[in-house]
Structures are given as C-alpha cells and as structure tokens.
Amino acid sequence: MLKHTVLIAGIGTALPLAHAAGAADPSAITALEKITVTGSNLRATARAGANPVQVISAADIAKSGKSDLPDLLRSLSANSGNSFNEQFTGSFSAGTAGISLRGLGQRNTLILVNGKRVSNYATAQNLQETFVDLNSLPLRAVKRIEILKDGASAIYGSDAIAGVVNIILYPDYNGVETGITVGRDFATGQDEKTLRLLAGHGSLEEDGYNVWFAFDAQKRDRLDKSQVAWLKDGDFRGYPGGDLNRxxxxxxxxxxxxxxxxxxxxxxxxxxxxxxxxxxxxxxxxNPADYSTLIPGIERYHAALRGTLKLNASTTAYAEFLFSSSRSQQIFGAPLTISSSLRAWDAKTQALVPISNVLPVGHPDNPNSTPTPVNATLFDLGTRYKSDTVLFRRLLAGLKGTTGNWDWDISGAYSDSRMREYATNFVNRYAFENLLKSGGYSFTDPAKNTRAVRDSLRLSTLRPAWYRIATLDATTGTELLELPAGPLGFAAGYQLRRESMNSRTSDAVETGSELRPALNIINGARTVQAAYAEVNVPVLRSLSLSGALRADHYSDFGNAFSPKLAIRYQPLDSLVLRGSVSRGFRAPSLPEITNSTGVSYGSVIDPLDPVTPNRSVGITHLTVANPNLQPERSTNANLGVVFSPTATTSVSLDYYRIRQSNIIGTESAQYIVRHPEQFPGRVVRDAQGKLVSISQQFVNLNRRTTSGIDADLKQVVSFGAAGKLVLAAQWSRLLSYREPQQAGGAPVEGAGNNALGSLPKWKGTSSLGWETAQWSSTLSWFHTGGYKQTVKDKDDTPDRVRSYNTFNLAASYKGFKRTTLTASIQNLTNRRPPWDPSSDGFDLTQADPRGRVFTIGVDYTFN
Incomplete structure (x- = not known):
C-alpha cells in the first residue's frame, strides 16, 4: 500500500486550443461538448486550460505526406535534440524511434495511447534509456495526437518531466476506407510502400455497439552509406576538418x-x-562506408481492434487490442578485426577476459623468431549482418459510466514488447584460439583458408529480450458544487502497475564463444502504486486556479511526491494568460537500478595513445547498474499568453524552465581518459599502452537546467467558394541548457552547440496550405538551426555546423467519387545534411541522409 498521505487537490487541467472571438459568452460555453484532454482527468470544454498543448489531427497527418509516426513527430519544434530514430544503427535498440521533448532525452518524454501507458521497448537505448518505440504504434487508427509541452508527473507519474505525447485512436468508426502509397528516393534508389485499411460498423447510440479494425503495412528498402553519393567514398578532405576516412x-x-x-x-x-x-x-x-547502414530495411505490420458496448444508459464497456510485427535488417559492420583489444565474456566473473592476438613462433604468418602480435581483418568470413524481429501487444479492457454526478472509468491492461536479434558472420573464440595456436588459419593469404576452416570460425547468434507492463487504473470525477464563477471540478484516481524487463545476451556470449561481444544484460521487475487527485476552482468568470497532487510508491527505490499548481486568466475574450509550477520525477529505469551489465564500443580522443596521440581511438565500455540510485527530480515552470483576435487567428507564446537534480548517468568517458588519476583502476591499457577499456557505473550526478520559448501561430483566410488559405507555424527557441559533464564539475552551456549532444537554439516548422472543395495542397518548411562545434581534434575543424532547411510539398485531389489521390515530395530542394566532422559527416539526431523523395497514393472509401 502507499506509505504516504493520500492526495488532495487537483491539476492545471485542460489545455488551450484556439479561441474564438465570442467564446466568452456563458451560453456558448455550456453548449460545447466536454472532453478529457491530455494532462488532466477532469472533463472540461476545449476552450479551458492552463498549459500549452499542440494538437495534430488525422487531417493534419494526411496533409503532411508522412508515412509513419516517427517521421511525423520528429519534425516537432519541441523535439529539439538528443532523440534517435532508425538512423541510430549502432545501438542495442536498432530499428527503433523515440522522441525527446526539450532535448531531455527519450526517457523524459512519456508516450501514451488513449491516455494509458504502453510497454517500453524490449531493450535499452544507450544501455539505460527505456522508451516506447514509436515504430510499434499504428498510424491509420490515429484520430489525433496531443503533445503536452509541460511536466505532467502530477497526473501520469514518472517519465513526464519534459512532456507527454498522447496518441488518441478513434473512439468509434463506421464505414470502410483503404489506400496504398508508393515512394522512391531517386538519388539513392530506396523504395517504400505502404498499405492501410480502416473498417468499422455500428452506432453506439442507435445500435448499442461499435467495432472497428485498422491495419497498416509498411515496407522500406535498406539504405547503406555506399548508396549516398557524397558519403560513399569516405573522402572528406575537401570539407573543413574533413579527412580520408579509412x-x-x-x-x-x-x-x-x-x-x-x-x-x-x-x-x-x-x-x-x-x-x-x-x-x-x-x-x-x-573504406568503412562499404560496411555501414544508414537506415535499416524494414517490414512492419500494425493492427488495431476496438469495440464498445453500451450496457445501459449510463454504462459502457470497451476493449481494444493493439498488435504490431516488425522486422529490420542492417549491416552490423565490417568483418571482425583481430587486435590487442580482443576480448570475450566470462559469465562466472561477469568480466571481459583478453584473447590473444599473438602469432606463436612457427606460425606460417609469423616472419619473426619471437611471438608477434597482429592486427588483421578477417575479410574472408564476410560482412556481419543483423536483423531484429519485434512483436508488440497491448490489450486493454474497461468499464466507464456515470453514477449520479460522478463520471468514472476502470480499466486493466497488459502490454509487452518482445525482440529477437539475429546476427551472422561473427567469430567463434574457441575455433579462433585453436587455429591461432595450430597455424591452421592464414591471416596474410586468406586464399589458403578452406571453406571448412572459414565455416568453423563463423558464428551466428540469437539475442532475446522482452519488456512487460500490467496496469490497473481507476479514475473518477465530478463537479462538487456550483460556485458563483462556475462549477468546482474534482477528479481522483488510483493506479497499480507491474513492470518487468529481461534483456538477455546470446548463448554464444554467455559461454564465452563470441569474440568482441557487445551485451546489455538486464533482468529486473518492480511494482508501482499511485494515488492522485486534482481540482479546478473558478475564482472569477475570467480567472481559475487548479492544482494536483500525486503520490507514487516504487518497490525498488521508495516514494515520489508530485504537486502542481496552475492559473488561467482571461481578461478579454481574445486574450488568455496562463502559468503553472510543478514538481516531477523520473524513476531510475530498470537497466539503471536492477541487475544489469553492459558492454559497448565507442571512441574517445586519447592523448596517450602510442600510435596516434590526440586522435580518436576505439574503446570498450563496461557499464553496471547501481541499486542505490535515487530518482531524478524536477521543478517545472511555464508562463504563456494566447491571443485570438478573431475566430480565424490564434497566436501563442509560452516560456518554460525545467530544473532537474540527481541526473542519472555515467561520468564522461573523455574526462576519465584525460584524468585517469581521479578514477583508479577504471582505465585499462594493453602492454603497448593502447587504450582498451573503461569501467563505469550509473550514479546520481548533477543538476540540469533548461529554458526556452515556444511560439505557435495559425491564420486562416477564406476566399469563399474559391477556397481558403491556412498559415501555421510552430517555433521553439532554446535559451539555455546547462549541465556539468562530470560529477562536481562546473555547468557547461549546451544550448547552440554539441557539448551535451547537438542542441540547436532554433527549431521550427511552418506551413502554407490551400484548400478547396476538391483540392488540398500544403508547402511545409522545416528549419533546424546551426550550432557550434565544441569538440575539435583538428585545427581546421569548422566553428559551426550550418543550419538545415528542408521543404515538403503535399497535395490531394478528391474530384473522383469516393476516391482521393495524393502526391508528395519530401525534401523538395534535395538538400544535403549540413557537414559535421564530429559525427561522421552529418548528425543523425538532426538530419536525414535521403534526398528528394517522391510519393504517390490513392485512397478509396466504400461508405
């Protein structure tokens, strides 16, 4: 049971949309339908609110020309940095995509479906981040997406420090729609195909039931670096700070x-x-470009089934089932290179053990009379490949209704994500050791190696993993009493949640068979209980106060308490002033706090390297969990204004400030290498002095502070029967992002540079659309600001990475009966990503390597 006080009081309730000029009339307000909006359990009219939200409708999705959720959400102005999609191929979660509001990472952005949690991905990003894979969620079943750009721990608990993305499916649907889309990037030859279907039957009011089914499929070719003209040669000597990548x-x-x-x-x-x-x-x-995948090839299928049944005049039963199957394929890397850093895993000691790369005396390849170490790539074994198969499910069932003046909703859900990773052409450690000793494998003349010898070295592996979540949710709400300024709204709820994660390594790693293994072993579970309540108090017709309190109890680290207060003031029909303050938290993820061990590979600049000092060198990271971690804590403040002088004009400006403490992470590997005296025993070098590995543990490190401004504009100009012009823009300005790079260090300013991950100060999306009865067309401009280079290992490294501007053009035609034709051009000007020598040519968190992509489609409605 909860060990702290049960909650009282309520939240900064619903979120504002555009305001019509005459919306302040009380009779008009009571006529509006009451809905529940992301960030609150209170039902209120859409015009009420104290916090910023961005709504993307199904029509907006169709006009965007985007074929999946990650591409759609990646363009958000609030998704400013430190987010990864499928381009992050060197990952334990390859083929996935997340979102990082405010640049705070995927772990600080909560993803919901219909206001309820879904399972995280089966493995962890960067060894520690658990997140919802957007690729597992359907697109065709989406009615709208609400992006709450404010901390929401007081309502949703952990992970909502930066905000919430709530993907809302159709509550009901009647009819049948189907469509197909094909697209091609002619510069690279990458093709993509999608298929979609939405079918439903029944009316809840007339028939007492509704059931609908949605399905979409997507297939996209793999894009390798060798297919991109300016990247395939790996020769960047003509670029500032560039060199020949060999x-x-x-x-x-x-x-x-x-x-x-x-x-x-x-x-x-x-x-x-x-x-x-x-x-x-x-x-x-x-040339390593011949062994690099930029975007994995994928084949995905999503299905959603929802049914509602009216039991009586005040009670409705509902159930929904989400399912997705996804397979991604990519090049894992070049054939294995044998060197002094060669290691294998010892399951008994939970440590890496060195594997010899020394040719014994008498080996056919050893020209010396003494044992001789070698550095050799086993090209005759072939390129290493990897494919991930992922199954995602969410089953939700519940009852909702009204008893007296109380609305209530009780539901139970189970969701899981299961992953199986297959890898080929890895190397068997024991076969290698035997052949090294016997001289049965030739490093200098691979043509001498028989097929039997090569096959004995080849190793295929299977790595399984899963994440599960089971929840019980109960919420209730009412209008407690009628105050002079309006009704006093109250809502409360309880949640019981069980999370578990089991990310295993392959049998080949466990037995020590795999050379140079990468592993992310996680095995843990916890139980979470929470109680929360919220209230909205209308002080005046133009002024309302709201607040919320939530208490969480975690079975691993203990308790968390999250309050929130908000104010909404409307002095004029056309003007709304809003503000809120809150506290939030992020519970240590299961990889961070439970039984987990990670072995990964990266690079640092080593000033003591015996061959190439002060140049980037490869390194092995050994990372372990810490059961004594405390949650990350935050304080959030927001202040905003919404101005709507007419029914067709809306302008909003919002300031945010987020302060986090107890940030969980590891000390900077670069700092450890430069200051080994501060970390005794953590840096390992071989006999020649070459850097081999660094040991790290998750700890509560420092504080982080970030602030910025969001601007949102929408203007509609009607030309009567000729159509209407729609101008929309969402822009974000990052003012500050400060965080130390190691425990006890001075804060580093990351806004506008890449010291803490690439964090451009400006990001924005603007669109100009023209709509008639039959035609619709939208030109969109996506802007990512430039940023300073903070890591320079060469004198001619440029000071800045330039800004990135792309344009998309999408159009549709409805002139044929029941048929809609669509066409789009992504990256209309064929813009190349800006040159960034610190990120192997370009920064995958900010840019896309694809060129101009043409897409055409057709949709048909049967009803």
Whole structure:
C-alpha cells in the first residue's frame, strides 16, 4: 500500500486550443461538448486550460505526406535534440524511434495511447534509456495526437518531466476506407510502400455497439552509406576538418607500416599521410562506408481492434487490442578485426577476459623468431549482418459510466514488447584460439583458408529480450458544487502497475564463444502504486486556479511526491494568460537500478595513445547498474499568453524552465581518459599502452537546467467558394541548457552547440496550405538551426555546423467519387545534411541522409 498521505487537490487541467472571438459568452460555453484532454482527468470544454498543448489531427497527418509516426513527430519544434530514430544503427535498440521533448532525452518524454501507458521497448537505448518505440504504434487508427509541452508527473507519474505525447485512436468508426502509397528516393534508389485499411460498423447510440479494425503495412528498402553519393567514398578532405576516412589494418605489432606482405579483400595500398598527416609510409586500408547502414530495411505490420458496448444508459464497456510485427535488417559492420583489444565474456566473473592476438613462433604468418602480435581483418568470413524481429501487444479492457454526478472509468491492461536479434558472420573464440595456436588459419593469404576452416570460425547468434507492463487504473470525477464563477471540478484516481524487463545476451556470449561481444544484460521487475487527485476552482468568470497532487510508491527505490499548481486568466475574450509550477520525477529505469551489465564500443580522443596521440581511438565500455540510485527530480515552470483576435487567428507564446537534480548517468568517458588519476583502476591499457577499456557505473550526478520559448501561430483566410488559405507555424527557441559533464564539475552551456549532444537554439516548422472543395495542397518548411562545434581534434575543424532547411510539398485531389489521390515530395530542394566532422559527416539526431523523395497514393472509401 502507499506509505504516504493520500492526495488532495487537483491539476492545471485542460489545455488551450484556439479561441474564438465570442467564446466568452456563458451560453456558448455550456453548449460545447466536454472532453478529457491530455494532462488532466477532469472533463472540461476545449476552450479551458492552463498549459500549452499542440494538437495534430488525422487531417493534419494526411496533409503532411508522412508515412509513419516517427517521421511525423520528429519534425516537432519541441523535439529539439538528443532523440534517435532508425538512423541510430549502432545501438542495442536498432530499428527503433523515440522522441525527446526539450532535448531531455527519450526517457523524459512519456508516450501514451488513449491516455494509458504502453510497454517500453524490449531493450535499452544507450544501455539505460527505456522508451516506447514509436515504430510499434499504428498510424491509420490515429484520430489525433496531443503533445503536452509541460511536466505532467502530477497526473501520469514518472517519465513526464519534459512532456507527454498522447496518441488518441478513434473512439468509434463506421464505414470502410483503404489506400496504398508508393515512394522512391531517386538519388539513392530506396523504395517504400505502404498499405492501410480502416473498417468499422455500428452506432453506439442507435445500435448499442461499435467495432472497428485498422491495419497498416509498411515496407522500406535498406539504405547503406555506399548508396549516398557524397558519403560513399569516405573522402572528406575537401570539407573543413574533413579527412580520408579509412580503416588501417593487416599489420604486425603496433606499426601500421609494418604491414602484411600481400593485399587481401577490399584493402588498398595507401599513403599513411593521407589518413594521418603526422605519419608516413605505406599501409593497407579499406573504406568503412562499404560496411555501414544508414537506415535499416524494414517490414512492419500494425493492427488495431476496438469495440464498445453500451450496457445501459449510463454504462459502457470497451476493449481494444493493439498488435504490431516488425522486422529490420542492417549491416552490423565490417568483418571482425583481430587486435590487442580482443576480448570475450566470462559469465562466472561477469568480466571481459583478453584473447590473444599473438602469432606463436612457427606460425606460417609469423616472419619473426619471437611471438608477434597482429592486427588483421578477417575479410574472408564476410560482412556481419543483423536483423531484429519485434512483436508488440497491448490489450486493454474497461468499464466507464456515470453514477449520479460522478463520471468514472476502470480499466486493466497488459502490454509487452518482445525482440529477437539475429546476427551472422561473427567469430567463434574457441575455433579462433585453436587455429591461432595450430597455424591452421592464414591471416596474410586468406586464399589458403578452406571453406571448412572459414565455416568453423563463423558464428551466428540469437539475442532475446522482452519488456512487460500490467496496469490497473481507476479514475473518477465530478463537479462538487456550483460556485458563483462556475462549477468546482474534482477528479481522483488510483493506479497499480507491474513492470518487468529481461534483456538477455546470446548463448554464444554467455559461454564465452563470441569474440568482441557487445551485451546489455538486464533482468529486473518492480511494482508501482499511485494515488492522485486534482481540482479546478473558478475564482472569477475570467480567472481559475487548479492544482494536483500525486503520490507514487516504487518497490525498488521508495516514494515520489508530485504537486502542481496552475492559473488561467482571461481578461478579454481574445486574450488568455496562463502559468503553472510543478514538481516531477523520473524513476531510475530498470537497466539503471536492477541487475544489469553492459558492454559497448565507442571512441574517445586519447592523448596517450602510442600510435596516434590526440586522435580518436576505439574503446570498450563496461557499464553496471547501481541499486542505490535515487530518482531524478524536477521543478517545472511555464508562463504563456494566447491571443485570438478573431475566430480565424490564434497566436501563442509560452516560456518554460525545467530544473532537474540527481541526473542519472555515467561520468564522461573523455574526462576519465584525460584524468585517469581521479578514477583508479577504471582505465585499462594493453602492454603497448593502447587504450582498451573503461569501467563505469550509473550514479546520481548533477543538476540540469533548461529554458526556452515556444511560439505557435495559425491564420486562416477564406476566399469563399474559391477556397481558403491556412498559415501555421510552430517555433521553439532554446535559451539555455546547462549541465556539468562530470560529477562536481562546473555547468557547461549546451544550448547552440554539441557539448551535451547537438542542441540547436532554433527549431521550427511552418506551413502554407490551400484548400478547396476538391483540392488540398500544403508547402511545409522545416528549419533546424546551426550550432557550434565544441569538440575539435583538428585545427581546421569548422566553428559551426550550418543550419538545415528542408521543404515538403503535399497535395490531394478528391474530384473522383469516393476516391482521393495524393502526391508528395519530401525534401523538395534535395538538400544535403549540413557537414559535421564530429559525427561522421552529418548528425543523425538532426538530419536525414535521403534526398528528394517522391510519393504517390490513392485512397478509396466504400461508405
């Protein structure tokens, strides 16, 4: 049971939409339908509200030309940075997509479906972030999406520090619609196809029931770096701070110029100075772009089924089932390279053990009379590939109704995400050790290796994982009494939730068979109970106060308490002033606080590297959980104004400030390497002094403060029968984003640079649409501001990454009976992502490598 006081009082209730000039008339207000809007359990008219929300309707989705949820939500101005989609292929959650409001990461943005939680993805992003994979959610079943740009822990609990994205499905539907869309990026040859269906029957009022079914399918080709003209050669010497991107391999000892006597595979004879100006001599090298996937190939199917049954005049039963199946394929990487950093996993000690790369005396490839280490890429084993198969489900059932003056809703839900990752052409450690010892494998002349030898080295792996969540929710609300200024609204609720996660590694890793393993082992569960209440008090006809309190109890770390207060003041029919203050929290994720161990690979600039000091080098990270973690805490403040001088004009301006403490993370790997004396035993180097690995543990680190301004504009100009012009814009200005890079350090300003992840100060979306009875067309402009470079490992590295501007054009025609034709051009000007030498050419969190994409489609309505 809850160990703290049961809650009292209520929240900053519903959220404002555009206001009509005459909306203040009380008779007009009472005629409006009451709805529940994201951020509250109180039912209120759409015109009430104290917090900012952005609503994307099904019509808006259709006009955007977007084919899936991630692409649609990625363009939000509030999605300012530190968010990942399928371009993040070097991830334990490859093929997924999330959203990061306010640049605070996917873990601080809560995703809901119909106001209720769904399962997180089966594995963790960056070893610690649990998040909802947007790719698992349907698009055709969506009626609207509400984006609450304010902290909402007082209503929803953990993870809502930056805001909430509530995906709202159709409550009912009658009829049949189907459609197909095909698209192609002619610059790369990438094709995409989608199929959609929505069918429903029955009227809740007339028949006492409604049932509908939605289905959509999507297939998209894999896009490799070798397909993109400006990336495929890996030669960026003509760009500021750019160089020839080549991997040097196949040499003896630590000197790359002491190379093997003959070329093999894709290797080329290369002047070492073209790769590293500080070096000279000849080396063997290859182009890593030939082994890199930019966007995985995918095949996805989404299905949604919902039914409602009217039991009597005041009670309705409902149930819904969401299901998705997804498969993504990508190149994992080049064939394995044998080096001094070679490791395998020891399950007994839960540690990495070194594997020798030393040719013994007498080995056919050893020209010396002493044991000789080698650096060699096993090209004859072939490219390494990876595919992920993911199944997602959510079953929800409940009753809702009215008893007296009380509205109530009781529901239970189960949701899970199951992933199976398959990888091929990895290397068997035991076969490798035997062949190294016996001399049965030739590193210098792979043509001598028989098929049997190669097959003995090849290793295929399977990594399973799942995340589960079961919830029981109960809410109730009423108007307690009629005050002179209006009704006193009250709502309360209770939630019981069980979360569990089991992300395992492959049997090959557990037995120590896989060379250079990457693993993210997580096994934990917890129970959460919460009680919450909210109230809305109309002080005057023009002034209302609201508040909420929520108490959560977690079985692992303890308690969390989240209050919120808000005010809404409407001195004029056309003017609304609003503000709120609240406290929020993010519970430590299961990977952070439970039994978990992660081994991953990255790069740092090593000032002590014996071969290339002060240049980027590869490194192994060993990361473990911490059962003593405390939740991240936040204080949120928002202040805004909405001006609606006419029924067709709306302008809003909102300021936000979020302060977080107890941020959970690990110390900067770069800082650890530069200050090893502060972290004894955490940095491991080999006998030659090359950096091998860094050990890290999740800890509560520092504080983070961010602030900014959101602007929203909508203007409609009617030309009568000729149609109407619709202008819309949403822009965000990041004012500050301050956070230390290590425990106890001074705060670093990240706004407008890439010190804390790329965080441009400006991001905006503007659109101009023309609508008639038969035609609809929309031109959209997406702007991402430039930002400063903070990491410079070369003197000619540019000071800034330039801004990124793309345009989309979408049109539809309804002149044929029951048929709608659609066409769109994404990236109309074929804009290339801005050059960013710190991110392998461009920043995948901000830009898209695809060129101009043409899409055409047709939809047909049977009813």
């Amino acid at each position: 991997n040097v391999t196949n040499y003896y000892g630590t000197d790359p110029t002491n190379r093997f006597p003959r070329v093999s595979g894709p290797l080329a004879d290369t002047d070492y100075a073209t790769i590293n100006p500080e070096k000279s001599g000849r080396v063997w090298s290859y």
